[in-house]
Amino acid sequence: MANITSFPAEARDRAGKGAARAARREGRVPGVIYGNKQDPVMITVDPIALYKEVSTPGFFGRVYELEIDGKAHRVLPRDLQLHPVTDQPIHVDFMRFSASTRVNVEVVVHFLNEEGCPGLRAGGVLNVVRHAVELHCAPDNIPEMLEADLTGLEIGDSIHISAISLPEGVEPTISDRDFTVATIAAPTIVAEPSEEDEEGVEGEQGAEAGGEDAGEEEDGGDED
Numbered sequence: 001m002a003n004i005t006s007f008p009a010e011a012r013d014r015a016g017k018g019a020a021r022a023a024r025r026e027g028r029v030p031g032v033i034y035g036n037k038q039d040p041v042m043i044t045v046d047p048i049a050l051y052k053e054v055s056t057p058g059f060f061g062r063v064y065e066l067e068i069d070g071k072a073h074r075v076l077p078r079d080l081q082l083h084p085v086t087d088q089p090i091h092v093d094f095m096r097f098s099a100s101t102r103v104n105v106e107v108v109v110h111f112l113n114e115e116g117c118p119g120l121r122a123g124g125v126l127n128v129v130r131h132a133v134e135l136h137c138a139p140d141n142i143p144e145m146l147e148a149d150l151t152g153l154e155i156g157d158s159i160h161i162s163a164i165s166l167p168e169g170v171e172p173t174i175s176d177r178d179f180t181v182a183t184i185a186a187p188t189i190v191a192e193p194s195e196e197d198e199e200g201v202e203g204e205q206g207a208e209a210g211g212e213d214a215g216e217e218e219d220g221g222d223e224d
Helices: 017-025 047-055 195-223
Strands: 004-007 029-034 041-045 063-068 071-082 089-096 103-112 125-128 132-137 146-149 158-160 180-185
Touching (some): 041 047, 047 089, 103 125
Parallel strands (some): 004 063
Antiparallel strands (some): 029 041, 063 071, 103 132, 158 180
16 A cells, blocks of 8 residues: 655635735645545645655655645645746645546656676666656555566566566556566677777878978968
């Protein structure tokens, strides 16, 4: 079951752009709680607390409990508007849900046991194809993260979604193929120039410099 995070919020009595601007002037971020066949609730939240949550990976996959006027609302963040210049949150939407609700959410992939991966020890590189995977599930079943085990993987091996354990009732939104999450790629080798190549370049540069000097001398003769 997903962890539930308590989050402070306050009710606001008016909707509309004017009320939202007034909330921002008071140092709050306006928002709304909607869904589950109930009336919307206009709210404001503390900008510092909201920014802290937004800055933590997985914001849209976390279940929050907002208590407004003594009533608890279990919600998921569904939309976030940012200021075009400062990137600070200026509006947030939360969605209520019921036991029958199913949502699509992105969950971050964590890679475990790099020290137990022969491919990485041999100089290979972890090539992450998907840093997060979109899942379809009930909000209460959203996993905090997905774990991909690198133990025993060699250069050229891949990790597919089938190798990652998912909680019961949770499935990837891509269901028609066993897609790749990451690979162990061969190291990129950059060939260093040989001594012969360096000598050849130096010789060409010297020849070019000599030609330029000769041209300058000829030009000088014409002026005299």
